[in-house]
Structures are given as C-alpha cells and as structure tokens.
Amino acid sequence: xxxxxxxxxxxxxxxxxxxxxxxxxxxxxxxxxxxxxxxxxxxxxxxxxxxxxxxxxxxxxxxxxxxxxxxxxxxxxxxxxxxxxxxxxxxxxxxxxxxxxxxxxxxxxxxxxxxxxxxxxxxxxxxxxxxxxxxxxxxxxxxxxxxxxxxxxxxxxxxxxxxxxxxxxxxxxxxxxxxxxxxxxxxxxxxxxxxxxxxxxxxxxxxxxxxxxxxxxxxxxxxxxxxxxxxxxxxxxxxxxxxxxxxxxxxxxxxxxxxxxxxxxxxxxxxxxxxxxxxxxxxxxxxxxxxxxxxxxxxxxxxxxxxxxxxxxxxxxxxxxxxxxxxxxxxxxxxxxxxxxxxxxxxxxxxxxxxxxxxxxxxxxxxxxxxxxxxxxxxxxxxxxx
Amino acid sequence: xxxxxxxxxxxxxxxxxxxxxxxxxxxxxxxxxxxxxxxxxxxxxxxxxxxxxxxxxxxxxxxxxxxxxxxxxxxxxxxxxxxxxxxxxxxxxxxxxxxxxxxxxxxxxxxxxxxxxxxxxxxxxxxxxxxxxxxxxxxxxxxxxxxxxxxxxxxxxxxxxxxxxxxxxxxxxxxxxxxxxxxxxxxxxxxxxxxxxxxxxxxxxxxxxxxxxxxxxxxxxxxxxxxxxxxxxxxxxxxxxxxxxxxxxxxxxxxxxxxxxxxxxxxxxxxxxxxxxxxxxxxxxxxxxxxxxxxxxxxxxxxxxxxxxxxxxxxxxxxxxxxxxxxxxxxxxxxxxxxxxxxxxxxxxxxxxxxxxxxxxxxxxxxxxxxxxxxxxxxxxxxxxx
Numbered sequence: 082x083x084x085x086x087x088x089x090x091x092x093x094x095x096x097x098x099x100x101x102x103x104x105x106x107x108x109x110x111x112x113x114x115x116x117x118x119x120x121x122x123x124x125x126x127x128x129x130x131x132x133x134x135x136x137x138x139x140x141x142x143x144x145x146x147x148x149x150x151x152x153x154x155x156x157x158x159x160x161x162x163x164x165x166x167x168x169x170x171x172x173x174x175x176x177x178x179x180x181x182x183x184x185x186x187x188x189x190x191x192x193x194x195x196x197x198x199x200x201x202x203x204x205x206x207x208x209x210x211x212x213x214x215x216x217x218x219x220x221x222x223x224x225x226x227x228x229x230x231x232x233x234x235x236x237x238x239x240x241x242x243x244x245x246x247x248x249x250x251x252x253x254x255x256x257x258x259x260x261x262x263x264x265x266x267x268x269x270x271x272x273x274x275x276x277x278x279x280x281x282x283x284x285x286x287x288x289x290x291x292x293x294x295x296x297x298x299x300x301x302x303x304x305x306x307x308x309x310x311x312x313x314x315x316x317x318x319x320x321x322x323x324x325x326x327x328x329x330x331x332x333x334x335x336x337x338x339x340x341x342x343x344x345x346x347x348x349x350x351x352x353x354x355x356x357x358x359x360x361x362x363x364x365x366x367x368x369x370x371x372x373x374x375x376x377x378x379x380x381x382x383x384x385x386x387x388x389x390x391x392x393x394x395x396x397x398x399x400x401x402x403x404x405x406x407x408x409x410x411x412x413x414x415x416x417x418x419x420x421x422x423x424x425x426x427x428x429x430x431x432x433x434x435x436x437x438x439x440x441x442x443x444x445x446x447x448x449x450x451x452x453x454x455x456x457x458x459x460x461x462x463x464x465x466x467x
Numbered sequence: 468x469x470x471x472x473x474x475x476x477x478x479x480x481x482x483x484x485x486x487x488x489x490x491x492x493x494x495x496x497x498x499x500x501x502x503x504x505x506x507x508x509x510x511x512x513x514x515x516x517x518x519x520x521x522x523x524x525x526x527x528x529x530x531x532x533x534x535x536x537x538x539x540x541x542x543x544x545x546x547x548x549x550x551x552x553x554x555x556x557x558x559x560x561x562x563x564x565x566x567x568x569x570x571x572x573x574x575x576x577x578x579x580x581x582x583x584x585x586x587x588x589x590x591x592x593x594x595x596x597x598x599x600x601x602x603x604x605x606x607x608x609x610x611x612x613x614x615x616x617x618x619x620x621x622x623x624x625x626x627x628x629x630x631x632x633x634x635x636x637x638x639x640x641x642x643x644x645x646x647x648x649x650x651x652x653x654x655x656x657x658x659x660x661x662x663x664x665x666x667x668x669x670x671x672x673x674x675x676x677x678x679x680x681x682x683x684x685x686x687x688x689x690x691x692x693x694x695x696x697x698x699x700x701x702x703x704x705x706x707x708x709x710x711x712x713x714x715x716x717x718x719x720x721x722x723x724x725x726x727x728x729x730x731x732x733x734x735x736x737x738x739x740x741x742x743x744x745x746x747x748x749x750x751x752x753x754x755x756x757x758x759x760x761x762x763x764x765x766x767x768x769x770x771x772x773x774x775x776x777x778x779x780x781x782x783x784x785x786x787x788x789x790x791x792x793x794x795x796x797x798x799x800x801x802x803x804x805x806x807x808x809x810x811x812x813x814x815x816x817x818x819x820x821x822x823x824x825x826x827x828x829x830x831x832x833x834x835x836x837x838x839x840x841x842x843x844x845x846x847x848x849x850x851x852x853x
Contacts, residue, residue, distance in 0.1 A: 082644075082710035084482025089475070095727065096470025258468075291707040293694055294715045297687030305680045321677040324468035328727060329680045337723070341481065341714060 083289045083343035089336050091227045092253040099255050104135035106253045110213040111171020113142040117185045118176045119149045126260045128176050128217050144168045152361045153184040155199055155235045162191035162198060172213040179223025182216050186231035186249045189214050202233055202242035211248040219260040221327040222272035224334030226254035234358050241358035242446055258323035270418050271366025272330060273310040278349055278369040279334035285384050288343030299338050300394040305329040307395055310417060346449050349376050352459060355440035363426045370419035371426055374411040375466035423466045433463045469675045469729035475722050477613045478639040485641050490521035492639045496599040497557020499528040503571045504562045505535045512646045514562050514603050530554045538747050539570040541585055541621045548577035548584060558599040565609025568602050572617035572635045575600050588619055588628035597634040605646040607713040608658030610720030612640035620744050627744035628832055644709035656804050657752025658716060659696040664735055664755040665720035671770050674729035685724050686780040691715040693781055696803060732835050735762050738845060741826035749812045756805035757812055760797040761852035809852045819849045
C-alpha cells in the first residue's frame with residue numbers, strides 16, 4: 082500500500098427531497114450566481130424549475146449560461162468566464178452532467194485569473210483559487226460532482242486535456258435520482274461505462290504491490306454498476322435502481338478507490354480523449370467501451386490475474402484465461418447497447434494514425450508511461466478495436 | 468435507498484511518511500496545543516517523538532494531558548476541559564486509539580461551553596462549536612479518527628453514552644501503520660471486532676428496502692478486515708497487512724456504508740456499552756465479540772437472508788441456514804482469540820438483569836426500538852451469550 086493524502090470535502094445532498102436544501106446551501110455562497118447548463122434537458126427533468134424557484138425564494142440573483150455541449154469546448158468556457166467576470170457573480174451553479182460540471186469548474190477557476198484558462202489544462206499554471214461551485218447532477222457518469230477534476234477540449238487543436246486542484250471540489254452537490262428518469266437509454270449505458278472505466282484504470286494500473294481494501298471495494302462498486310444498469314434498462318422509472326446507480330457512479334471516482342494504490346495511469350482515458358477530441362460526436366462512454374476491451378487484450382499477459390479477478394467478480398463465473406474474461410466483458414458491453422468497435426462509432430482504420438498521435442500527446446501531457454504507450458503501441462491497441 | 472446528506476471533511480494523511488506533514492498541518496490551527504494520550508504507549512511506538520519534534524520545530528507550545536483510560540471516563544474528561552480552558556489552548560492533538568480520540572472530542576466541545584460536557588451525551592445539548600482536533604492514530608478500532616462520534620462513560624452511574632456533531636470531525640488524522648507494529652495481539656483482535664461491528668450494525672439494521680451499493684461495499688470491507696487480521700496475527704510487522712487493516716477499520720465507520728441505508732439501529736453497541744459501562748475492564752471489542760453472535764441468534768429468523776449473505780461473503784462458503792452462518796462467525800471469532808461467551812469476559816448469569824436494565828436505558832437514550840429491545844428481550848440475548 083502506498084502513502085496517500087485523502088480529503089474529499091464535497092457535501093452530498095442525496096435523494097428525492099434533496100432540493101429542499103438547495104436554497105439554504107446556495108445562499109451561503111453569495112447573492113449572485115451563474116447558472117450553467119446544456120441544451121435544456123434540465124427544463125424537462127424538473128431540475129431547472131427547482132433551482133430557479135429556490136433561488137428566487139432566497140432572493141439570489143442569477144445569470145443563465147446555457148449551451149454547454151457534450152465534450153465541452155474551450156471557446157464556450159471562455160465565454161462563460163467573460164460573463165462571470167462581467168456580471169461579478171459570487172458563485173456558479175452547474176446543472177447537468179459531467180460536461181456541464183467540468184465546464185463550470187473551468188469557469189470557476191478562470192474567473193479568478195487574468196490569463197487564459199487553457200494554461201491550467203496545459204499544466205503551465207495550477208488553480209489556487211476558484212469561485213464556489215454547487216452542482217445539480219442530472220446525468221450520472223463522470224463523478225465530477227464529487228471530485229476535483231475537469232476535462233475540456235480545445236477545438237483549435239483537437240486536444241482534450243484535464244486539470245485538477247482542491248479548489249475545484251464542488252462545495253455541495255445535489256443528487257436527485259428522479260432527475261435521471263428521462264435520460265435516453267444510451268446515456269445510461271455510456272454513463273455506466275464511464276463509471277466502470279473510472280474503476281478499471283486504478284484496478285489495473287497502479288503501483289501498490291498489495292492493496293486488498295481498494296480492490297475489494299472496487300469489486301463491490303463494479304457489481305452495483307452492472308446490476309443497476311441492467312435493472313434501469315428494464316425498468317427506467319424504478320427509483321431504487323436509479324438511486325443505487327447514481328450513487329455508485331459518484332463513489333466510483335471520488336478518490337476512495339484510488340487511495341493507497343499509488344500512481345495511477347489512465348491509458349484508456351488518454352486514448353479515448355484522443356478519439357472524442359478528434360471526433361466530438363463520439364460520446365466519452367462510447368469511446369471507452371470501444372477502447373477498454375482492446376486495451377485489455379494488449380496487456381492481457383501482464384494483467385492476467387487481475388483480468389480473471391475482474392471478470393470473476395463482475396460475471397460471477399470463474400474463467401481460466403484472460404481472453405475469456407475480455408470476451409465476457411465485451412459481450413456484456415454489447416448486450417447493454419454499448420459499441421465495442423471503432424466501426425460502430427464511425428471511425429475507420431485510416432483514422433488510427435491520427436488518433437494514436439493525438440493520444441501520445443495526451444500520454445505525454447499527463448506524464449504517463451510514454452515508453453510503453455508509444456505511438457506504435459497505441460496503434461496496435463486501436464487495431465484491436467477495429 | 469433513503470435520502471441522506473453526506474460530508475466527511477477529515478483530511479487523512481496516510482502512510483510511512485505521513486508525519487512529515489504533521490507540523491505544517493498543526494500550525495494551521497494555532498500556536499498552543501493540548502496533547503492528549505493514554506498510558507504512554509505512544510512513547511514506545513514512535514508517535515510521541517514525531518509529534519513533539521514537529522511541534523518544537525514549528526514553535527508550537529503544548530501542554531501534555533496523559534492518562535486517558537480505555538472506556539474513557541467523564542471525570543478525566545472534565546479535568547482535560549479545565550486544563551484546556553486554563554491554558555487557553557488553540558487546538559487539541561489526540562495521540563492514541565479511539566478512547567483518546569473520543570475523550571479529546573469531549574474536551575474540544577467542552578472547552579467551548581460553560582455547562583457540564585455530560586449534557587451533550589445525555590442529549591440535552593448539542594455541540595455547536597469545538598476546538599480544532601488533530602489525531603495521530605496508533606490503535607485502529609473505532610474509526611473515531613474519521614467520524615464525528617464520541618463515547619464516554621460516566622463512572623458515577625455506569626452510563627456509557629455517545630454524542631456526535633459536525634464540529635467534532637477531526638481537521639486532520641495521521642495514520643502511520645508502523646505505529647501499530649507494537650500493539651498486543653488482543654488489541655488487533657478487538658480492534659478488528661469493533662470495525663466488523665461497525666459494518667454489522669448497518670448491514671443488519673437499516674430501513675432502506677433496497678441498497679446494493681452499501682452492502683456490496685460493506686462486503687468488501689468485511690473481507691479485508693478478516694483477511695488482514697488473520698495476516699497480522701501471523702506476521703505482525705508486515706507493513707502491507709497493517710496498512711490495509713488500518714485503512715479498512717477507518718473506512719468501515721466513516722459514514723460511507725451507512726449513506727442511503729436510512730435510520731440505523733445499534734443494538735449490539737447498546738448492549739455492549741452496558742457491559743463495559745458496568746465492567747470497565749471489558750474491552751469494547753471483547754464485549755462486541757460476545758454480544759454479536761448472541762444477537763444474531765435472537766434475530767436469525769427475520770435476518771435470515773442477510774445472515775446467509777454475510778457469512779457467504781466472509782467465509783467464501785455457501786451456507787443454507789442462518790444457524791450455520793452464526794456458527795461459522797462464532798468459530799472464526801474464537802479462532803482469532805476473541806471471547807464468545809460472557810463467562811470468558813468474567814460475567815456470570817446473575818449479572819444479566821443488571822446489564823439488561825442498563826442496556827435498556829441506553830436503548831432509550833439512543834431512541835432505538837425500545838418495543839423490540841425490551842429488558843426481557845435483552846435478557847434473552849444475553850442468555851444466548853452465556
């Protein structure tokens with residue numbers, strides 16, 4: 082087990098009635114908010130109305146900033162920062178999924194500095210202060226509501242990079258499973274795949290030699306994600322299925338599983354970020370479903386025991402070889418409707434070199450193992466995904 | 468799944484080198500500390516020296532307050548509060564196990580009020596402010612280092628009661644597994660039993676009808692506790708075994724497992740608090756090892772499925788009846804050296820009525836189900852433990 086520092090101060094208000102606390106929490110952070118959201122699904126699922134009525138009741142002014150897109154882009158972030166500065170907002174409310182929350186974190190940090198926010202993502206600057214952030218989650222996927230990370234795509238160069246910092250933890254996050262009842266099936270599937278990938282990365286890529294706790298907890302979260310995703314697809318308005326799924330997605334990437342595992346690598350994310358950075362219509366979860374089994378095939382010898390453990394836990398069925406484990410995982414991904422090949426997400430063999438080059442840039446930016454994840458090896462992984 | 472609010476802001480510094488951060492963390496909280504500890508084991512395991520040298524290096528004054536006993540008592544708490552007030556300390560450092568931390572929390576809250584600290588435990592007052600607390604854990608058991616609870620015994624009436632409140636979360640806790648290398652075997656065993664009981668209570672006593680996540684995570688923590696306790700007993704100076712055990716004990720009772728389970732009852736704790744309140748030489752973990760299997764026998768019909776699940780997970784062996792599950796658990800407790808009968812902890816049949824009456828008082832004080840846990844039923848449970 083490796084040394085670690087763990088502190089996750091996010092206050093989670095969870096459940097059917099959680100929005101009752103919204104006004105009270107919001108007024109702690111000031112009298113004027115920037116309300117960030119996407120294409121307006123929050124006006125259908127009930128979140129918008131609850132937020133606006135609570136703000137009005139507390140006399141909190143707010144400026145709306147809609148239009149965040151999936152795989153949020155730098156140009157829109159910059160607009161948000163401009164508005165936050167001009168309007169002198171005291172805090173930011175992110176209402177939506179991981180894209181809205183990640184963009185809001187960028188606005189929170191960007192509003193406090195005079196330089197371009199992209200410097201945080203390039204790694205030349207580190208966020209030291211930020212506007213307070215409250216999130217209202219409507220799409221469980223990234224766990225951004227309970228962590229300090231943010232991923233943004235720079236559409237000028239197709240680079241999708243991340244930043245992190247303690248000042249980016251939301252002050253509070255509101256998780257009402259009922260807001261997820263209206264999500265399209267594919268978003269449930271992609272959200273689940275994303276959450277599974279947040280476990281897969283530390284599960285397979287860590288430096289601690291011996292860590293029973295993190296892997297045992299990871300096994301428990303993985304089981305819940307699988308069961309509840311299947312349950313939701315059959316019965317989308319079952320509150321308990323939605324609630325367990327939503328909370329499992331959040332807990333999957335709030336720092337707990339990673340504690341004590343030492344340095345984590347994120348190769349699947351690096352490769353997927355290259356894909357959705359270059360092909361912004363590919364959902365992050367869809368890209369991950371394609372990359373993970375291919376990556377597993379590439380590392381199947383060195384990760385043999387972990388692959389068998391992962392599969393035995395998830396599928397409650399003992400396998401003898403890593404190939405069987407990968408086949409089971411891939412079949413299950415297909416069964417819930419996730420793509421498992423590049424072709425299914427509209428990417429051809431000829432796109433591979435370009436993706437591999439971009440992924441290698443991200444590998445370097447994240448200081449991952451660039452001697453192992455060479456352009457050539459990334460191409461091999463992508464070929465397994467054809 | 469039930470609605471919940473979850474926020475655990477404790478900063479955990481974990482590992483071999485964690486004390487490097489101690490001075491830096493301490494100076495955030497002021498220039499003068501009260502250093503609370505027990506009978507001096509911290510002078511053998513290395514914690515005392517690390518703390519004192521860091522305080523000196525940072526120029527932080529400190530007053531020592533040793534002598535906390537297992538099952539910490541109100542009279543000693545009151546002395547600590549007097550000293551904290553007289554010396555005008557800015558913060559408190561608890562160096563030891565759960566007893567030292569619980570007593571320190573009492574001092575932190577008591578130092579801020581003019582009335583008697585026992586009023587918090589009786590429930591007539593609620594702690595609204597407290598001195599900042601830093602803990603250095605040397606005995607993994609209660610998870611007090613990462614929660615907001617405190618248990619104190621009033622030796623005037625033998626009542627062992629608890630209080631809780633957000634202001635009682637430690638600001639930071641330092642967990643160096645090496646400090647636990649010198650613990651006597653029985654403390655490892657009792658600490659493990661205590662941690663298991665922190666999972667057992669919400670596992671079996673909750674109101675949520677459906678919660679896959681908490682129970683799946685609980686299963687993972689339970690497995691780690693069992694494995695690492697067995698490993699430590701064989702190889703006490705294996706760092707990885709100690710580290711996984713220490714962190715599992717902390718995570719077992721930091722609020723995560725309980726989130727979403729609804730109202731929890733703590734019948735095993737209520738009965739055990741009666742035992743160790745009246746017989747202060749009984750270690751809390753020893754009392755729990757005696758009570759849990761007896762309590763399980765009493766509720767075996769209504770908790771049938773959960774008992775089988777609990778056992779199947781922990782012993783990786785499928786059982787058909789709850790009695791088999793209880794027998795396996797009891798045998799395992801014996802195998803690690805925990806007592807499983809009242810006789811083994813020096814309590815006779817004739818003591819049962821007195822314990823049952825005291826337990827019933829605690830049941831009422833905690834607002835548990837007093838219609839189910841009547842004096843008569845508590846006596847039945849205790850008779851199963853003979």
